């Protein structure tokens with residue numbers, strides 16, 4: 416059953432550039448047509464991609480661009496004969512949505528197949544941040560062929576993607592040597608990783624820490640140092656992946672993945688249900704460092720841009 420048009424607030428990029436170019440505007444939430452649902456947003460996940468994707472001119476996109484790829488909230492309206500990704504749904508059900516547009520909103524209408532029952536074990540700020548980093552982490556492990564018993568190197572182990580990689584690797588019996596600032600070593604250990612600080616001499620320190628060879632390297636940082644250390648430690652370039660240095664992937668023949676690539680999109684769509692089940696069982700958690708009121712999206716991105724947010728951030732309408 417759908418409801419009438421309602422009014423909501425939403426962040427949109429009205430010109431290309433930093434979050435200073437975003438506007439917090441009123442927008443219409445139309446009654447959802449078949450195959451769509453409306454969600455009253457309780458938390459919007461904050462990801463670097465939200466800002467990166469509108470930072471420079473995009474010929475494939477038209478302004479204004481609604482910001483935000485993932486949310487957690489409750490169903491406020493349902494299109495006729497419509498089921499969500501996880502099955503039947505009622506108004507008031509708690510859900511998460513991922514790979515949507517315009518999640519930085521009080522309410523948003525999205526394709527129903529991108530919506531799933533929210534894991535009851537996670538709070539809304541945690542649930543709103545589960546899938547973008549979770550699916551990215553799963554794909555990094557998959558494309559490098561990381562296997563049980565192997566030791567891998569993870570750049571950015573204390574970051575949002577890194578913490579998800581650590582947990583998914585531990586579940587599969589993969590050992591991880593992970594880079595972080597010393598102040599974040601306990602976070603890396605908490606999820607089963609062996610922490611090592613980044614900076615001069617990184618490859619030597621990793622060699623000293625690892626038991627046996629480094630089978631693969633997963634880069635969630637994108638610095639020259641991260642890629643160089645990966646190349647030094649892993650002979651097979653098809654077992655090195657970056658999510659933040661696409662230029663080095665082109666010049667050095669290592670793998671790069673991104674949600675905008677069709678193969679990545681397919682993989683990430685397929686793995687969503689598995690990650691939600693892991694979260695529901697308590698096997699995958701999402702450490703949230705801080706929440707901000709939705710109106711303070713720019714402040715959240717200023718913290719994210721430091722490169723050391725200390726966990727995930729969420730916006731609360």
Ligand SMILES: NC(=O)c1ccc[n+]([C@@H]2O[C@H](COP(=O)([O-])OP(=O)(O)OC[C@H]3O[C@@H](n4cnc5c(N)ncnc54)[C@H](OP(=O)(O)O)[C@@H]3O)[C@@H](O)[C@H]2O)c1
Pocket residue numbers: 462463464467547548551570571572573574575576577594595596597599613635636637638657658659672673674719722723724725726
């Ligand atoms: N291609 C994709 O599909 C995809 C998907 C998701 C994210 N990403 C990208 O992946 C990157 C990480 O995302 P995230 O959400 O995990 O970010 P995040 O939570 O902000 O984590 C940043 C990580 O980088 C580390 N770091 C900061 N400066 C560093 C430096 N100079 N050298 C080495 N490590 C450094 C931080 O370590 P400490 O805080 O311990 O110092 C932390 O582990 C971002 O660039 C993001 O845009 C790409």
